[in-house]
Amino acid sequence: MTAHTVEYIRYLIPEQQSAQFLAACTRAAVQLAAAPQCVDYELARSEEDFEHYVLRITWTSTEDHVEGFRESELFTDYVADIGPFDRFIEETRHYKPTTVRGTGASLPTLYSWAGGAEAFTRLTEVFYDKVLKDEVLAPVFAGLAAEHASHVASWLGEVFGGPPSYSETQGGHGHMVARHLGKGITEIQRRRWVNLLQDAADEAELPTDAEFRSAFVAYAEWGTRLAVYFSGPDVVPPAEQPIPRWTWGPPPPHRGE
Numbered sequence: 001m002t003a004h005t006v007e008y009i010r011y012l013i014p015e016q017q018s019a020q021f022l023a024a025c026t027r028a029a030v031q032l033a034a035a036p037q038c039v040d041y042e043l044a045r046s047e048e049d050f051e052h053y054v055l056r057i058t059w060t061s062t063e064d065h066v067e068g069f070r071e072s073e074l075f076t077d078y079v080a081d082i083g084p085f086d087r088f089i090e091e092t093r094h095y096k097p098t099t100v101r102g103t104g105a106s107l108p109t110l111y112s113w114a115g116g117a118e119a120f121t122r123l124t125e126v127f128y129d130k131v132l133k134d135e136v137l138a139p140v141f142a143g144l145a146a147e148h149a150s151h152v153a154s155w156l157g158e159v160f161g162g163p164p165s166y167s168e169t170q171g172g173h174g175h176m177v178a179r180h181l182g183k184g185i186t187e188i189q190r191r192r193w194v195n196l197l198q199d200a201a202d203e204a205e206l207p208t209d210a211e212f213r214s215a216f217v218a219y220a221e222w223g224t225r226l227a228v229y230f231s232g233p234d235v236v237p238p239a240e241q242p243i244p245r246w247t248w249g250p251p252p253p254h255r256g257e
């Protein structure tokens with residue numbers, strides 16, 4: 001579980017002071033944005049009762065907030081901006097996130113956007129067909145097990161938000177990483193792997209929109225660089241851990257009319 005702490009500060013601001021309050025928060029936000037202890041912040045205003053505001057600040061930890069930010073020079077300016085409104089505070093507390101958390105379905109997963117299990121099966125069939133004909137990669141995958149492509153399809157499907165079929169039938173992240181131990185993958189092989197995966201994505205007709213492809217390639221870059229690392233000498237295999245879940249990058253999916 002994350003060590004982050006979420007501080008909630010609830011204000012009840014008289015209507016005639018709301019403009020000054022918003023201006024003060026805008027200035028104080030500059031100090032929050034500059035604070036290495038601050039993860040993110042947001043001021044929200046009640047839709048039903050305009051006088052109610054909640055300032056949510058995520059800190060790297062409570063100690064970092066209390067002993068770091070509050071002891072820093074930034075805090076002096078922060079208090080100068082927002083301190084005059086302290087008398088309107090109704091509650092200020094640090095909260096620790098529990099395990100009850102997640103995301104809603106407002107965003108499609110990369111898995112469903114790509115076309116689900118069939119899309120990933122198509123992808124890895126085309127991909128390993130190319131791999132086995134490729135002068136750089138064919139020797140690495142010589143004697144490939146027949147089920148390799150379908151295992152990698154279910155791995156990718158799970159990473160991109162599909163059902164946990166790889167972790168239920170094969171194992172978790174540690175299991176997958178272990179398949180690369182001692183293989184001594186070179187940068188030239190890695191780059192070819194990424195290039196062929198992108199060629200395969202085109203041929204298998206995965207979506208070509210900028211947002212999907214940038215997230216897809218980001219995972220290919222991240223995953224292959226880990227594969228190279230774990231295939232190298234003197235590597236300590238990681239403890240078993242859940243399969244990473246990849247999602248959209250900074251640009252959300254484009255769903256224009």
Ligand code: HEM
Binds near residue numbers: 152185189224
């Ligand atoms: C995002 C990057 C990668 C992913 C997601 C990935 C995924 C996987 C998975 C899931 C397995 C286990 C298959 C099984 O359970 O049967 C595997 C094995 C393997 N991977 Fe990767 N891999 C990646 C990068 C690479 C790269 C860059 C290379 C080499 C250029 C490579 C070479 C191999 C080899 C040789 C095996 C073992 C095959 C076997 O002995 O069955 N992988 N990979």
